[in-house]
Amino acid sequence: MTVIAKVMVAAPQVSLAQLLGVPLGLDVWEVAEDHVILRAAEAQLERLERMGYGVEQLQMTEAYLSTFATAEAIAGYHSAQTLEQDLHQLAEDHPELAELHQVGSSLEGRPIWALRIGERRGSADKLLVLGCHHAREWLAVEVPYLLAEHLVSNAGSDPVQHWLAQGEIWVAPMVNPDGHEYSRTHDRLWRKNRRQNPDGSVGVDPNRNYGYMWGTLNVNTSSHVPSDQTYVGPRAFSEPETRAVRNLVARELFTGVLSYHSYSQLILYPWGYTAQPIADPDDHTELRELAEDMHKLIRDVHDEHYTPQQSSQLYPTAGDTTDWTYGEYDIPSFTIELRPDTQEEGGFILPPDQIQPSWEENRPAALEFIRRTLDR
Ligand SMILES: [Zn+2]
Numbered sequence: 001m002t003v004i005a006k007v008m009v010a011a012p013q014v015s016l017a018q019l020l021g022v023p024l025g026l027d028v029w030e031v032a033e034d035h036v037i038l039r040a041a042e043a044q045l046e047r048l049e050r051m052g053y054g055v056e057q058l059q060m061t062e063a064y065l066s067t068f069a070t071a072e073a074i075a076g077y078h079s080a081q082t083l084e085q086d087l088h089q090l091a092e093d094h095p096e097l098a099e100l101h102q103v104g105s106s107l108e109g110r111p112i113w114a115l116r117i118g119e120r121r122g123s124a125d126k127l128l129v130l131g132c133h134h135a136r137e138w139l140a141v142e143v144p145y146l147l148a149e150h151l152v153s154n155a156g157s158d159p160v161q162h163w164l165a166q167g168e169i170w171v172a173p174m175v176n177p178d179g180h181e182y183s184r185t186h187d188r189l190w191r192k193n194r195r196q197n198p199d200g201s202v203g204v205d206p207n208r209n210y211g212y213m214w215g216t217l218n219v220n221t222s223s224h225v226p227s228d229q230t231y232v233g234p235r236a237f238s239e240p241e242t243r244a245v246r247n248l249v250a251r252e253l254f255t256g257v258l259s260y261h262s263y264s265q266l267i268l269y270p271w272g273y274t275a276q277p278i279a280d281p282d283d284h285t286e287l288r289e290l291a292e293d294m295h296k297l298i299r300d301v302h303d304e305h306y307t308p309q310q311s312s313q314l315y316p317t318a319g320d321t322t323d324w325t326y327g328e329y330d331i332p333s334f335t336i337e338l339r340p341d342t343q344e345e346g347g348f349i350l351p352p353d354q355i356q357p358s359w360e361e362n363r364p365a366a367l368e369f370i371r372r373t374l375d376r
Contacts, residue, residue: 001041001042001060001061001062002027002039002040002041002042002060002061003039003040003041003042003045003057003058003059003060003061004029004037004038004039004057004058004059004060004061004064004343005037005038005039005040005045005055005056005057005058006035006036006037006055006056006058007019007035007036007037007038007045007048007053007054007055007056008034008035008053008054008055008056009034009052009053009054010049010052010053010054011051011052011053012052013052014051014052014053016031016034016035016036019036019048019053019220020036020219020220020221020315020316021219021220021316022219022220023218023219023220023223023224023225023228024044024047024048024220025040025044025220025223025225025227025228025229026038026039026040026044026220026229027039027040027189027191027229028220028221028229028315029263029343029347029348030263030264030342030343030347031264031314031315037058037342037343037347039061039189045057058343061189064343064347064349065188065189065349068346068347068349068351069188069349072352073349073351073352074184075352076351076352076353076355077138077139077141077142077352077355078138078141078142078145078173078174079180079181079184080110080174080177080180080181083113083141083145083173083174084111084113086145087100087113087115087145087148087173088100090115090148090149090152091115093152094152094155096119097117097118097119097152097155097164098115098116098117098148098152099115099116100113100114100115100116101113101114101115101116101170103172103244103245103247103248104240104241104243104244104245104247104248105240105244106176106177106178106193106194106240106241107178107193107194107195107239107240107241108178108194110177110178110181111177112172112174112175112177112241112244113172113173113174114170114171114172114248115148115170115171115172116168116169116170117148117151117152117155117164117168117169117170117171118164118167118168118169119164119165121168123166123167123168124167124255125166125167125168125255125373125374126167126168126169126170126252126253126254126255127167127168127169127170127254127255127256127257127258127369127370127373127374128169128170128172128248128249128252128254128256128257128258128325129144129147129148129169129170129171129172129173129257129258129259129260129366130144130172130175130245130257130258130259130260130321131143131144131145131171131172131173131174131175131259131260132173132174132175132176132180132260133175133176133206133207133241133259133261133321134176134179134191134192134205134206134207134261135176135178135179135180135182135183135190135191135192135193136179136183136188136189136190136191136348136349137260137261137262137263137338137348138180138183138262138348138349138350139260139262139263139338139339139350139354139355139358140260140261140262140338141173141174141180142173142355142358142359143260143338143358143359143362143366144171144172144173144260145171145173146355146359146363147171147359147362147363147366148169148171148173150363151163151164151169151171159367159371163370163371163374166374167374168252169370169374170248170252170254172245172248175206175241175244175245176192176193176206176241178193178194178241179191179192179193179194179203179206182194188348188349189348190203191203191205191229192204192205192206192229192231193206193239193241195233195238195239197226197227197231198226199226199227201226201227201231203231204231204232204233204238204239205229205230205231205232205233206239206241206242207259207261207317207319207320207321208222208223208230208231208232208233208317208318208319208320209232209233209236209237209238209239209242209319210236210237210242210245210246210319210320210321210323210324211236211237211246211319211324211328212273212319212323212324212327212328213273213274213318213319213323213327214232214235214236214318214319215232215235215236215318215319216273216318217273217316217317217318219315219316220315221315221316221317222316222317222318222319230317232318232319236319245321249325249329253329254325254329254331255331255332255373255374256331256332256333256369256372256373257321257322257325257331257332257333257334258333258334258336258366258369259321259322259333259334259335259336260335260336260338261335261336261337261338262337262338262339262348262350263337263338263339263340263341263346263347263348263350264314264337264341265304265305265306265307265337265338265339265340265341266306266307266308266309266314266335266336266337267291267294267295267306267307267308267309267334267335267336267337267365268291268309268310268311268314268322268334268335268336268337269287269288269290269291269308269309269310269311269322269326269333269334269335270287270310270311270322270323270326270327270333271310271311271312271323271326271327272311272312272316272317272318272320272322272323273312273316273317273318273319273323274312274316275310275312275313275316277310278326283326283330286332287332287334288308290332290334290368290369290372291308291309291334292308293365293368294306294308294334294336294365294368294369295307295308295365297364297365297368298361298362298364298365299361300364301360301361301363301364302357302360302361304339304341304361305341306336306337306365311323311335320335321333321335322334322335331373332369332372332373334369336362336365338350338358338362339354339357339358340354
């Protein structure tokens with residue numbers, strides 16, 4: 001039995017940074033200035049209270065699921081299979097500028113797809129858009145998919161026409177198809193992939209399995225304990241899903257990366273593994289300014305705020321995608337945490353009528369990222 005709870009500091013000897021700084025097996029959902037929203041077993045919450053934290057139980061996980069994970073909500077999103085069909089269709093309808101590539105296979109043998117969009121192969125400027133490293137973050141499939149659809153549908157007019165004449169955009173909306181399928185059929189809140197770990201637990205967190213500063217932290221949000229939600233895996237790139245991305249990036253040498261997640265409405269840039277800012281001042285300025293510009297573009301659509309910040313300001317993570325793409329390839333790399341803002345609004349289970357407005361507000365930010373990284 002798990003509970004969704006709000007955890008605050010209730011004694012002078014503890015802090016929220018400390019709570020995130022040790023591997024306690026908590027499923028951290030939101031981090032605010034003065035509280036953390038997480039899912040945990042009741043026994044874990046009692047332990048937190050004994051340590052000096054204030055715990056307010058918000059909702060039993062079951063009640064949360066019955067409120068948000070309705071049949072209608074499930075029907076509103078892609079499955080691995082319908083995504084494959086729709087990506088095939090986009091490629092078939094626009095053969096002059098879109099090609100579907102299988103870039104790898106998941107542990108359970110599901111294909112991992114990327115749609116390459118651009119008039120010709122092998123251009124110098126290419127960028128990569130990734131979705132759904134984390135199984136339960138279904139909106140993070142839809143926004144990249146809708147971006148791909150937008151690009152092929154608007155290929156006849158500028159600015160898209162100009163971009164597709166000179167560069168390429170690769171869109172892989174579902175990096176973790178096994179986990180996604182499991183979240184549809186067994187456990188809506190499943191996060192990791194479906195690796196059978198030696199201790200009997202299941203899953204490696206693909207967004208902690210990349211090979212830059214991999215495994216350098218052992219904390220609640222980046223854990224060496226296999227049963228934890230953020231288990232980093234036995235070694236960097238131990239998982240076929242992250243190897244698929246690694247091989248694609250090594251082959252194509254992208255000039256920018258956007259990786260979509262949900263939720264919390266954030267625009268995160270490296271580093272995640274350290275509180276230090278990135279060392280190169282020009283890179284730092286460029287990333288911060290791009291994040292701030294994307295924040296404004298998103299806000300101007302539906303007045304939703306996506307806070308721009310260094311990734312480690314949210315919580316420490318080692319081995320995430322964007323630390324690796326920036327650290328290894330020195331390219332602008334962002335993690336965008338989509339709607340909603342809070343657990344009360346659905347958290348990971350966003351009502352499907354929010355897909356369209358989420359896409360509408362993210363569209364100008366994604367297009368600005370394309371403009372800035374392709375038009376260099
Ligand atoms: Zn995520």
